[in-house]
Amino acid sequence: MLLAAALLLCACGGGESADPTPAQSPTPDPTPAPAAEETPVPPKAELPPAPIARVEPHELKAPHGHVRVDDYYWMKDRESEEVLTYLGAENAYTSAAMAHTSALQETLFTEITGRIKQDDASVPYELDGYWYARRYVEGGEYPLYVRQKGGADGPEQVLVDGNARAKGHDYFAAREPKVSSDDAVAAWGEDHVGRRIYSIYFKDLATDTMRDETIQE
Numbered sequence: 001m002l003l004a005a006a007l008l009l010c011a012c013g014g015g016e017s018a019d020p021t022p023a024q025s026p027t028p029d030p031t032p033a034p035a036a037e038e039t040p041v042p043p044k045a046e047l048p049p050a051p052i053a054r055v056e057p058h059e060l061k062a063p064h065g066h067v068r069v070d071d072y073y074w075m076k077d078r079e080s081e082e083v084l085t086y087l088g089a090e091n092a093y094t095s096a097a098m099a100h101t102s103a104l105q106e107t108l109f110t111e112i113t114g115r116i117k118q119d120d121a122s123v124p125y126e127l128d129g130y131w132y133a134r135r136y137v138e139g140g141e142y143p144l145y146v147r148q149k150g151g152a153d154g155p156e157q158v159l160v161d162g163n164a165r166a167k168g169h170d171y172f173a174a175r176e177p178k179v180s181s182d183d184a185v186a187a188w189g190e191d192h193v194g195r196r197i198y199s200i201y202f203k204d205l206a207t208d209t210m211r212d213e214t215i216q217e
Helices: 002-011 081-097 099-114 162-166
Strands: 058-061 067-070 125-127 130-135 144-149 156-161 185-191 199-204
Touching: 081 099, 144 162, 156 162, 156 185
Parallel strands: none
Antiparallel strands: 058 067, 125 130, 130 144, 144 156, 185 199
8 A cells, every 4th residue: 555655646746736737838939040150152163273183103013013003103202393383283272162161260270279278298207317398388389398307396408499490490390309328418300391301400418509410311
C-alpha cells in the first residue's frame, strides 16, 4: 500500500493537484529577425581570368624503379621569372575573388589574435647552471631566446632577439640557440627565405656582440 501511494504521489507531482489547463504554446513574434548583412559575391565577369599553369611532364624515378610523372615539376625553380609571374597571377586572382570577404577576414583575424597571450613564455629548463626559455613581448611577432643564471631570480641574458633579427627580412625563422661548452659563444640558425635553409650565426656572450663569421646555408 505504501509503495502504491508513493507511486501515486509521483504521478500527481508530489501530492499537488494537477493543473487541468493544457499548456499554451507561446505566441510567435510576428516581427521577422533582421537579415545578416552580406556583401555580394562578385560575378565571374568582374574577376580576372583564372591563371592556368602550363603542363610539362617530368619523370621522377625512385631508387626501387617506380616512375611517376609530375606535370608541374618546372615550378620547383622558385627563382624562375615564369614561376614568379604565375604565382603573382594566382595571388591577384585570389585577392579579387575574396575581396568581398575582406571585412570578415579582418574580424576573424582580430578575434583570433585577441585570444593569443601576447607575452607568453615557455616553461624554462635547466642546463649547466642556467635556466633557458623562450618568451614573447607584447606587440612582437618573434620570440626572444633567453637564459637566467641560477634560476628565475637571476639576471636575464637575451641570447637571440627574434624581433630585432627579423628586421629587413620579408621572412624570418630562427632555431633555438646552442651555447658552446666553454659558455663563450651562442650559435643558432636563421632562415630568411622560408625553405628551411638555415645560415648559422654566432654571438660572443661575454661582450653580447655578434661575430663576423657565419656559415651560409
